[in-house]
Amino acid sequence: MAEPFLIGEAMTGGYGPVDILHSCTIAVEKGEIAVIVGPNGAGKSTAMKAVFGMLNLRQGAVRLGGEDITKLSPQARVRKGMGFVPQTSNIFTSMTVEENLEMGAFIRSDDTIAQTMEQVYDLFPILREKRHQPAGQLSGGQRQQVAVGRALMTQPRVLMLDEPTAGVSPIVMDELFDRIIEIARTGISILMVEQNARQALEIADKGYVLVQGSNRFTDTGKALLADPEVRKSFLGG
Amino acid sequence: MDILNALTAFANFILVPGLAYGSQLALGALGVTLVFGVLRFSNFAHGDTMAFGTAFVIMFTWWFQSMGISFGPLPTALLALPFGIAVTAAFVLGTDRVVYRFYRQQKAKPIILVIVSTGVMFVMNGLVRILIGTSERNFADGERMLLNPQDWKAWTGLAEPLAIKTTAVVSIVVAVLSVALLFWFLQKTRTGKSMRAYSDNEDLALLSGINPDKVVAVTWVLAAALATICGTLYGLDKSFRITVYFGLLMPIFAAAIVGGLGSPLGAIVGGFVIAFSELIITSAWKKIGSYLLPDSWLGDGLYQALSTDYKVAVSFAILIIVLLFKPTGIYGAK
Amino acid sequence: MTRYRNLWLFAGVALLFVATGAMLSWNLSLQILNLALLSAIMAVGVNIQWGYAGLFSTGVVGSVALGGLAVVLVSGKPVPAGWEAGGPRVLSALLFAALAVALAVWLYRKLQAGPKRSLALVLFGVIAFFIYRGLLDPAVMAIEANNPSQAGHIGGLGLNSLLAWPFGALLAAGAAWLIGKVALGLRADYLAIATLGIAEIIIAVMRNEDWLDRGVKNLIDIPRPWPVPKEVDLQASPAFLDPMLAMGLDPVTGSSIFVKLIYAGLFGIVLVALIWLTERALNSPWGRTIRAIRDNEISAAAMGKDVKFRHLQIFIIGSAVVGLAGAMMTSMDGQLTPPSYLPLRFTFLIWVMVIVGGSGNNWGAVLGGLLIGWLYLAVEFLGPQAMEYITAGLPSGPVKDHLRESAAHMRLLSLGVVLLLVLRFAPRGLIPEK
Secondary structure (H helix, E strand, C coil): CCCCCEEEEEEEECCCCCCCEEEEEEEECCCCEEEEECCCCCCHHHHHHHHHCCCCEEEEEEEECCEECCCCCHHHHHHCCEEEECCCCCCCCCCEHHHHHHHHCCCCCCCCHHHHHHHHHHHCHHHHHCCCCEHHHCCHHHHHHHHHHHHHCCCCCEEEEECCCCCCCHHHHHHHHHHHHHHHHCCCEEEEECCCHHHHHHHCCEEEEEECCEEEEEECHHHHHHCHHHHHHHCCC | CHHHHHHHHHHHHHHHHHHHHHHHHHHHHHHHHHHHHHHCCCCCCHHHHHHHHHHHHHHHHHHHHHCCCCECCECCHHHHHHHHHHHHHHHHHHHHHHHHHHHHHHCCCHHHHHHHHHHHHHHHHHHHHHHHCCCCECCCCCCCEEECHHHHHHHHCCCCCCCEEHHHHHHHHHHHHHHHHHHHHHHHCHHHHHHHHHHHCHHHHHHCCCCHHHHHHHHHHHHHHHHHHHHHHHHHHCCECHHHHHHCHHHHHHHHHHHCCCCHHHHHHHHHHHHHHHHHHHCCCHHHHHHHCCHHHHCCCCCCCCCHHHHHHHHHHHHHHHHHHCCCCCCCCC | CHHHHHHHHHHHHHHHHHHHHHHCCHHHHHHHHHHHHHHHHHHHHHHHHHHHHCCCCCCHHHHHHHHHHHHHHHHCCECHHHHHHHHHHHHHHHHHHHHHHHHHHHHHHHCCCCHHHHHHHHHHHHHHHHHHHHHHHHHHHHHHHCCCCCCCCCECCCCCHHHHHHHHHHHHHHHHHHHHHHHCCCCHHHHHHHHHHHHHHHHHHHHHCHHHHCHHHCECCCCCCCCCCCHHHHHHCHHHHHHHHHCCCCHHHHHHHHHHHHHHHHHHHHHHHHHHHHHHHHCCHHHHHHHHHHHCHHHHHHCCCCHHHHHHHHHHHHHHHHHHHHHHHHHHHCCECHHHCCHHHHHHHHHHHHHHHCCCCHHHHHHHHHHHHHHHHHHHHHHHHHHHHHHHHCCCCHHHHHHHHHHHHHHHHHHHHHHHHHHHHCCCCCCCCC
């Protein structure tokens, strides 16, 4: 089998002297959705940040489309086609929705930015309506849409989402997941960390269950949902 | 008729000086607030940056005057302004390179940068003293009065003459133009928007590929330009003296905090709030009152709430009220 | 090893003073030493604020000035005519002001929040202010009308100058309490800005309120503190003259040196006592709490420490120490000259002392005070002479004048450069915190 499109392989490292990740592997295929789940403190967000280069790896490597990007800074990875939506502070609150999207496209110099923006507005119609409002005045779900939209503006090949549904209502969550599926269908790989494990695994092509910074279970989303042990320990029965 | 005379007196003592002084403070506070928004510290060297810029404008003005160049009825200093800004911007960028950049890379606490800025303040203060001395400098030339009091009397037949100094109007016009340009830059250009984005959310700005070095450099250039313009306008309107410019720090900081540190719009509102409060509280209202009330009611008081020696107390009191009740200021977000 | 290093540092500074004395004049050396000792006490006060708690105040000069004011009020010569003209009325005006502020605070708490309350309080404030002015102004006019060329103020209590020292500390502490209440607990920058303002106001009051301290007309002839004799009395006293003559010394110079030595002794005692106290405090549970807060405010707060209260405490104590030194200085000078309270000299210079000496270390603050004090003052006395010497070969003209003038300004520049260099390359100072 060929190597996945994006892979963080056997990653070991942490923020300080203590390792949080222990030989943890996360990968996602082109146009697929991969979800990282696990209990609190399992290193889910850390694993994602490691893939994005926000953490120094002692061992392991990150490759995108076969190219080794382990040594690149997060900014450089953005230029390589990785989009990242942080969990908090993921929008420019004092700027309008449209300006947020423009800032997302900051590194692009081509003249199709307006086109991409239209695509984002088609994906999230409410944003078109509120394009001239400061993003900080929007509701929680709308803010997340702005955040995802901003990341899409770079025309990434991989979109990484850190708990995109944290703090939004179940209805908004379903809506957001629908959009994420839609994004994946356009050929963008999705890697996301989720607290709402069951719902996330339902839409996942691939699921990673992390415990204490290591891979515990790795399988398709469906298989994990069907696995009695996973259900018992991580999905609440 | 008496009401018109009183209004004229009000314009003379409060309205026109307040608009001019408010414009100057607004420009000063804008510089402080931009540096705060992007570099996240209160720049104590701002007053001396103003003095530094003004000193160069004065020297260029002298040079132009010696060559016989003038700006007609307007002060020659306006012609010298771009040159003063260029020198100041270069100096401030150099300061950032040898002083501030190190602490930025260390991610030092803001208070360390505040202390460092007092060091820079010393250096600039010393340089200005060596360059131009400590005595008072008057460098306003051109037409002194835009509206001659005699003309006003002749036109209107009012007892109270309205006098409008050219420098007051120059202050207001230049400030309006500068602010319009600045807001156009911040709202409409890519670099300006990236500056706002960086000030709003540094991490996300970095993720979006915004170059922090460029944002910081642009911020310093803008701060230097605003400081030089503010200092020059103040110097034209009153006079230039290095110690006075250090004293301007307090009203400027107060203006920036009243509006909300980091908010450009707030800085402008704050500038006018401070300027008018200062004038209303430290002006003698007797002249204005004398048109409205019989002399016998007024007695011999000046109707001045505070002597002008306590100007600083006004900005301080406003600062304290803001810190007590709304530390984020009028337009402050966080 | 570091123990010896510190001893060497102090020995080096001592050598500077000895060299000044031996090569130039002992009088000058002692004069610099006394001012340097006072600066060292101020540095200890600032170090309490910065080193212990990370508080940056730009209003050190305000505390120094309040200390000076305390001396004028406590030990200045009484002016009975001035006091009778309006003293009680001034007091009642001040009392009224205090009551009005208290009432405003009470109203603020009592009334319901909203625009009505704001309006009512503003109205109350304006009315109270004019009543206050109505009370104060006639009294001020009466006091200032009394013998304006020599008095024109309410006069002091005529008590011993030593008593004024703790009062100076108290005044500075009071001002610090007010400002700390407002500005602490917010961004650290706000304290720096607010203290800048309060210091400017304190100095404006001292310059302009002639009834209080004669303002810019200066107040001279403040009695010496208890053990210090006057030079003229010494020169007239055989008990002093005989040994002087026996040693073959000039009695005029001798008396001046003798007086300075007594001051140096007094200041030294205060300094040592302060260091002993602060060191004890720093190593007590209280000191550990304070340092824990400084090193990690968030976790200290999470552990239930009242960060704001501790900061207020520290800020008040530090300001009081500076106020004490301010009082000592005025009492040594024997006069109050409000225009001499320059922020550059009494705020930023002290900061340079603390940072060069070593933030967080009392001995560092003392060393910085003595070293920078010597440098600054020696340059003040010697700089113009040196420039005179350097420019001696130049023909007189604008260039020479400009260079001679610049000598004084070079000091500011070098002070700034020293501060920046130390912050950058030796941020822990000469004697780092243990």
